Amino acid sequence: MMLRFRVLVRLKPGILDVQGAAVKRALDGLGFAGVNDLRIGKLVEVDVEAPDETVGRARVEEMCRKLLTNPILEDYAIELVGDLAGSRPGR
Amino acid sequence: MMLRFRVLVRLKPGILDVQGAAVKRALDGLGFAGVNDLRIGKLVEVDVEAPDETVGRARVEEMCRKLLTNPILEDYAIELVGDLAGSRPGR
Helix, strand or coil: CEEEEEEEEEEEECCCCCCHHHHHHHHCCCCCCEEEEEEEEEEEEEEECCCCCHHHHHEEEEEEEEEEECCCCEEEEEEEEEEEEEEEECC | CCEEEEEEEECCCCCCHHHHHHHHHHHCCCCCEEEEEEEEEEEEEEEEEECCHHHHHHHHHHHHHHHHHCCCCCEEEEEEEEEEECCCCCC
């Protein structure tokens, strides 16, 4: 199966989100009222060949630990988007 | 209602994802086989005060057009995460 996963990488609670704060202030300046909080993170979408979801997820988990995220500063969540096998011809 | 939305910002198809390509190559170098594609985007999570989902979504849509995304290079998708007041499961 060719599985597409989505990794949401966020700063850990307590780590100052400088970029988010700057964007929030810019929104205030543009007149957007009622914005209570805004945080900016990273989105990684990865297509992995794996026999099933469990194996694929474990592989993405390992990528996160080894390369995709900074475990000191960041948390991450892995979501399965779907199986591409149906929509892509070939493999 | 205090609604939490998630904005997924991705490079448009056809725009070279340099960062994603670099990360994919690094994964190959670390021995991760079976990674078919990897793209890196931006995750914006925003809490907006709005009377209902339609109004809240329209507001986030306007933020995307005016500030959060670059319409020449980027596409975006807006997802409702939940109502922080409690009637929908938030995360």
